Amino acid sequence: MSIKLNALFSDSYIDISQYRDQHFKGNRYEQEKLLKQSCTLYVGNLSFYTTEEQVYELFSKCGDVKRIIIGLDKVKKTACGFCFVEYYTRADAEHAMRFVNGTRLDDRIIRTDWDAGFKEGRQYGRGKSGGQVRDEYRQDYDPARGGYGKLAQLQRTPEAPHKF
Amino acid sequence: GAARRHSPHKRRRTSEPIEIEDRLESLICRVGEKSTSSLESNLEGLAGVLEADLPNYKNKILRILCAVARLLPEKLTVYTTLVGLLNARNYNFGGEFVEAMIRQLKETLKSNLYSEAVYLVRFLSDLVNCHVIAAPSMVAMFENFVSVTQEEDIPQVRSDWYVYAVLSCLPWVGKELYEKKDVEMDRLLNQIDGYLKRRQKIHVPMLQVWSAEKPHPQEEYLDCLWAQVQKLKKDRWQERHILRPYIAFDSVLCEALQHNLPPFTPPAHSDDAVYPMPHVVFRMFDYTDAPEGPVMPGSHSVERFVIEENLHCIIKSHWRERKTCAAQLLSYPGKNKIPLNYHIVEVIFGELFQLPSPPHIEVMYTALLIELCKLQPGSLPQVLAQATEMMYMRLDTMNTTCVDRFVSWFAHHLSNFQFRWSWDDWADCLTVDNEKPKPKFVKEVLEKCMRLSYHQRIVDIVPPSFSALIPAEPMFQYKYEDESNTSLPGFATAVTVTNAIKNRASNEEILAVLKEIPNPNQDDDDDEGDGFNPLKIDVFLQTLLHLAAKSFSHSFSALAKFHEVLKTLTESDEGKLHILKVVYEAWRKHPQMIAVLVDKMIRTQIVDCAAVANWIFSSDMAHDFTRLYMWEILHSTIRKMNKHVQKIQKELEEAKDKLEKQQHKKQKDSGDEEDMEKNSDDEDGQLEEQIERLQEKVESAQSEQKNLFLVIFQRFIMLLTEHLVRCETGSVDINTSWYKNCIERLQQIFLMHHVIIQQYMGTLENLLFTAELDHHILAVYQQFCALQL
Numbered sequence: 034m035s036i037k038l039n040a041l042f043s044d045s046y047i048d049i050s051q052y053r054d055q056h057f058k059g060n061r062y063e064q065e066k067l068l069k070q071s072c073t074l075y076v077g078n079l080s081f082y083t084t085e086e087q088v089y090e091l092f093s094k095c096g097d098v099k100r101i102i103i104g105l106d107k108v109k110k111t112a113c114g115f116c117f118v119e120y121y122t123r124a125d126a127e128h129a130m131r132f133v134n135g136t137r138l139d140d141r142i143i144r145t146d147w148d149a150g151f152k153e154g155r156q157y158g159r160g161k162s163g164g165q166v167r168d169e170y171r172q173d174y175d176p177a178r179g180g181y182g183k184l185a186q187l188q189r190t191p192e193a194p195h196k197f
Numbered sequence: 198g199a200a201r202r203h204s205p206h207k208r209r210r211t212s213e214p215i216e217i218e219d220r221l222e223s224l225i226c227r228v229g230e231k232s233t234s235s236l237e238s239n240l241e242g243l244a245g246v247l248e249a250d251l252p253n254y255k256n257k258i259l260r261i262l263c264a265v266a267r268l269l270p271e272k273l274t275v276y277t278t279l280v281g282l283l284n285a286r287n288y289n290f291g292g293e294f295v296e297a298m299i300r301q302l303k304e305t306l307k308s309n310l311y312s313e314a315v316y317l318v319r320f321l322s323d324l325v326n327c328h329v330i331a332a333p334s335m336v337a338m339f340e341n342f343v344s345v346t347q348e349e350d351i352p353q354v355r356s357d358w359y360v361y362a363v364l365s366c367l368p369w370v371g372k373e374l375y376e377k378k379d380v381e382m383d384r385l386l387n388q389i390d391g392y393l394k395r396r397q398k399i400h401v402p403m404l405q406v407w408s409a410e411k412p413h414p415q416e417e418y419l420d421c422l423w424a425q426v427q428k429l430k431k432d433r434w435q436e437r438h439i440l441r442p443y444i445a446f447d448s449v450l451c452e453a454l455q456h457n458l459p460p461f462t463p464p465a466h467s468d469d470a471v472y473p474m475p476h477v478v479f480r481m482f483d484y485t486d487a488p489e490g491p492v493m494p495g496s497h498s499v500e501r502f503v504i505e506e507n508l509h510c511i512i513k514s515h516w517r518e519r520k521t522c523a524a525q526l527l528s529y530p531g532k533n534k535i536p537l538n539y540h541i542v543e544v545i546f547g548e549l550f551q552l553p554s555p556p557h558i559e560v561m562y563t564a565l566l567i568e569l570c571k572l573q574p575g576s577l578p579q580v581l582a583q584a585t586e587m588m589y590m591r592l593d594t595m596n597t598t599c600v601d602r603f604v605s606w607f608a609h610h611l612s613n614f615q616f617r618w619s620w621d622d623w624a625d626c627l628t629v630d631n632e633k634p635k636p637k638f639v640k641e642v643l644e645k646c647m648r649l650s651y652h653q654r655i656v657d658i659v660p661p662s663f664s665a666l667i668p669a670e671p672m673f674q675y676k677y678e679d680e681s682n683t684s685l686p687g688f689a690t691a692v693t694v695t696n697a698i699k700n701r702a703s704n705e706e707i708l709a710v711l712k713e714i715p716n717p718n719q720d721d722d723d724d725e726g727d728g729f730n731p732l733k734i735d736v737f738l739q740t741l742l743h744l745a746a747k748s749f750s751h752s753f754s755a756l757a758k759f760h761e762v763l764k765t766l767t768e769s770d771e772g773k774l775h776i777l778k779v780v781y782e783a784w785r786k787h788p789q790m791i792a793v794l795v796d797k798m799i800r801t802q803i804v805d806c807a808a809v810a811n812w813i814f815s816s817d818m819a820h821d822f823t824r825l826y827m828w829e830i831l832h833s834t835i836r837k838m839n840k841h842v843q844k845i846q847k848e849l850e851e852a853k854d855k856l857e858k859q860q861h862k863k864q865k866d867s868g869d870e871e872d873m874e875k876n877s878d879d880e881d882g883q884l885e886e887q888i889e890r891l892q893e894k895v896e897s898a899q900s901e902q903k904n905l906f907l908v909i910f911q912r913f914i915m916l917l918t919e920h921l922v923r924c925e926t927g928s929v930d931i932n933t934s935w936y937k938n939c940i941e942r943l944q945q946i947f948l949m950h951h952v953i954i955q956q957y958m959g960t961l962e963n964l965l966f967t968a969e970l971d972h973h974i975l976a977v978y979q980q981f982c983a984l985q986l
Contacts (some may be wrong), residue, residue, distance in 0.1 A: 036798055042517070045518060046517065047219065047517075085748050085750060086790075087651075088790060089793065090645075090649050090789065094559065095564075097796070100750075100753075101750070103750075128558055128561075131561070132558070133560070136564060137612060137613045138649070169753075183770075
């Protein structure tokens with residue numbers, strides 16, 4: 034009786050994505066194994082002003098939240114637009130992948146993805162300027178994420194006057 | 198098109214059997230979906246392919262067809278037609294399929310999978326229309342089902358299910374059965390009529406979303422279905438909504454030989470049978486609500502039943518993938534003849550508001566409605582707005598639990614649409630007392646909206662006239678704030694503690710500082726000064742939380758760092774209660790913070806669940822008693838207690854399993870060596886010890902759990918009795934807003950935790966819900982008991 038009918042009941046929202054953390058200590062297989070059993074989600078495209086409270090409120094709709102770690106600019110130590118949400122159970126995290134991913138928080142469409150698990154240091158942006166990599170190179174103007182991308186900002190500021 | 202056996206991309210000359218099986222599965226599952234060919238030609242083609250595959254893949258095909266019968270009820274008639282065509286081509290296969298279905302039906306009933314069992318019975322009944330099953334044998338099965346109503350000493354929900362199974366098939370097969378066996382069918386319906394008249398319906402008020410009869414009565418599900426079947430019978434079983442592909446194949450099918458269903462005896466009742474709970478049919482729309490376009494079928498039309506069934510089935514199949522679910526709902530066959538958007542919105546809210554609980558997690562419905570709005574931006578948002586308006590208008594009679602869900606849904610929905618809403622349309626809520634349902638609803642919605650945004654945003658989105666309903670700015674209230682408070686007892690120590698914490702004092706150092714605080718409650722002969730000292734708790738916790746007020750993380754860190762101090766201060770029950778008081782005083786403008794701190798304190802065992810329950814019911818908290826955040830805290834507390842018990846029970850089961858496996862293994866390897874035996878005896882001994890310890894742990898946890906519910910129910914009874922007595926002596930109407938809220942909160946405890954509470958019914962009945970209780974309160978208990986009788 035217990036035929037599964039794979040053709041039918043896909044649950045694609047909980048699949049792991051193509052992203053792999055380049056700083057992960059271990060091989061691809063180990064990382065994938067952790068991703069498939071993880072209770073932790075990476076949450077991206079947050080406004081710099083989105084608070085821990087707002088994240089708690091939204092993600093609590095999927096289950097009890099164990100902890101939230103707000104992503105920080107490595108230099109300024111201020112929020113830089115991402116966070117980690119850890120649940121007590123995998124099932125609750127799966128609900129977040131199904132029903133919160135792709136919806137709005139603080140008026141922005143946020144994106145959730147499986148994370149292999151928080152480790153000290155992973156709360157910092159990896160962009161050269163201290164924030165996230167995506168904010169280094171983007172060309173658009175996003176007032177909730179520091180305005181223009183870092184590179185674009187440098188290009189926009191007039192050249193410093195020569196010393197001589 | 199027909200299946201291709203040779204994939205052009207593979208180098209092998211013939212496909213592996215596993216690939217053919219996957220392809221068969223895919224073909225069968227996908228038939229009936231959007232296609233360039235007609236449904237009839239696809240079914241014809243598929244029947245040909247399957248017939249050809251029968252010699253090699255018969256069992257696989259049988260299993261797939263049985264599975265789609267059970268799991269894809271929204272495509273029922275597509276698959277019955279397919280089976281009909283196969284039976285016409287291969288009589289033996291038809292017979293084997295029917296046998297397999299009966300086996301599956303028995304298994305689903307044994308496994309308490311009652312909704313799937315209904316789909317199977319419905320499938321069998323539609324096979325009568327496809328000339329696979331002979332009508333008289335179907336009638337005989339129905340007669341056996343209905344005879345369950347004659348069984349003695351069974352729960353009502355058992356006979357309910359068998360009656361429901363029969364009635365819910367009649368839209369599909371009523372006509373055919375009446376044509377062949379009208380006398381027997383009349384007898385059957387009379388028996389059902391008699392049963393429906395004598396069954397008790399005490400449970401109904403507890404399950405209704407609205408208590409008012411107007412504009413739409415919230416009917417008990419069997420009553421509604423019976424009315425629908427009666428109407429269908431009056432219309433001489435003419436049913437025009439169901440898609441029946443088999444009609445096109447009538448000339449082929451009527452040539453087929455039919456099978457007789459083997460006599461089916463419903464499995465006997467057993468104590469571990471869990472029958473579906475009764476439910477109430479949710480209705481919020483009628484034909485007057487859809488302004489243009491097709492008319493909505495009436496509440497007692499069988500079309501309404503079929504549409505609702507199918508939409509529920511689609512959600513059940515696709516809830517995990519909201520885009521697919523929305524698309525499937527919106528491509529409902531026959532959608533041009535019905536106001537589909539209205540049906541969809543009604544079915545979704547029906548599930549969201551279902552009591553005791555929705556079939557799926559609440560947030561799914563929010564996400565699904567957002568997807569539907571995206572797919573139908575020109576029409577669905579308007580229907581949704583209309584529905585919201587209607588539900589707002591009827592808040593006065595809406596069950597409190599449903600209002601909670603309405604609040605959560607609406608705020609979350611708004612947060613996805615820039616909080617745009619025509620608040621002015623709801624200006625009437627400003628003209629009545631704030632505790633009345635409408636202003637209360639708006640207040641709670643704005644509070645939840647603020648949690649998803651920030652205070653100023655809420656100020657900006659509502660008209661100035663709504664300012665009284667705007668939540669407070671969520672700021673910390675520091676008791677020892679400034680110089681004006683120097684006269685407060687403990688002020689000086691608060692300053693000392695502040696500095697100590699800033700200078701990274703240890704737990705011991707803090708405790709030493711706190712020792713200097715006099716105990717306002719204490720006699721002088723308290724030597725150690727270690728007893729409950731409310732002032733110590735005030736000073737320390739206010740100061741600590743003040744320093745950590747910046748964010749949740751800061752506060753959690755603070756609780757963790759000074760866990761030792763907090764445990765010491767809250768050793769007694771009074772200490773636990775007082776710490777909750779202090780947290781409340783400090784964060785009373787930020788209920789969300791209170792909730793997460795209480796959660797943390799329970800998890801780190803600074804307070805226990807009973808303390809939280811006592812705090813919620815304490816007279817200090819009476820003014821917030823009807824606020825949603827209080828009940829969220831209480832239910833979260835109960836859930837933590839339940840999960841704790843479950844966790845230990847699981848550990849115990851696992852240890853027992855381990856021991857069993859170990860002993861089993863020992864029996865198998867007859868160890869000759871003495872050493873080996875001694876080691877395994879030791880292992881056994883260790884495990885047995887562990888099991889004993891876990892057993893004690895489980896008993897202790899269950900005792901705590903039972904005590905928690907006793908405390909909660911006791912406090913409810915006290916509060917409600919007080920109110921009822923006061924009203925009676927004063928000759929005042931008992932039905933105040935507070936009373937409605939309180940009695941429905943009591944109901945909510947039963948409904949939200951019914952599985953656990955059922956374990957403690959004996960104690961509850963003996964100790965609390967006795968005949969001496971006021972009948973208003975006892976009624977809630979009796980309605981709850983009636984849910985599984």
